[in-house]
Amino acid sequence: MKYISWNVNGLRACIEKGFSDFAIRSDADAIGLQEIKLSEGQLKDFDLPGYHMYWNYAEKKGYSGTALFTKEEPLSVTFGLGIEEHDHEGRMITAEYEDHFFVVCYTPNSKQDLSRLSYRMEWEDAMREYLMRLDQKKPVIYCGDLNVAHEEIDLKNPSSNHHNAGFTDEERDKMSVLLRSGFTDSYRYLHPDETGVYSWWSYRFHARQNNAGWRIDYFIVSERMRDAIKSTDILTDVYGSDHCPVGLDFQL
Secondary structure, eight states: EEEEEEEESSSHHHTTTTHHHHHHHOOOOOEEEOOOOOOTTTTTTTTOOOOOEEEEOOOSSSSOEEEEEESOSSSSSEESSGGGGOOSOOOEEEEESSSEEEEEEEEOOOOOOTTHHHHHHHHHHHHHHHHHHHHTTTEEEEEEEEOOOSSSSGGGGGHTTTSSTTTTTTHHHHHHHHHTTTEHHHHHHHHOOOOOOSSEEEESSSTTTTEEEEEOEEEEEEEEGGEEEEEEETTTOOOOOSSSSEEEEEOO
């Protein structure tokens, strides 16, 4: 099974830059998207033959949002955490299959001035509890733009970014707690020491050309799924967004 996750930073713009060709070429069993920036009905002519399509739109127009395209029709699909304060921005889709859950997530950004850090902490706790409940039923594959570089190895300039959004001690600690709660960062599991491979680059200062990036897009899996991981990919040669897609190949 092959899954893809991509923060497209506006799906309409990404389609104009070749998203459909990439999706068809990847031939993934499921594709999770973040930051689609759509309202319902805005992509009337868009289709991916062979895929069931699910959308979770933010109430605010042109903001956030997630999507799931899947070849296999899920047993069920739910939207959000089921917590009113967290479910206005279209940040989550959960698909249940026979032998696992697939969760697509766009984690809230703490903002440059960290004005949303306290809310982010509440989100992280609620998300972890949600994932742990799912994990009690069957294995979980949790993907998306999680808006944190977990360790210094996960970004180009850790010293100058310490205390910046996405690399605060608080955000990194929440990721550590999640991983200690029975989950595995699939990329680091297979590539524990690999450096210089990132999934997001600022549009400023020629960051992508200089590979001054961050690894903030993940496939997190239930710990008991470790042996099912066949490969993980960060597709740095794919353009169309300020993020690149990440992939997981597994066999349950």
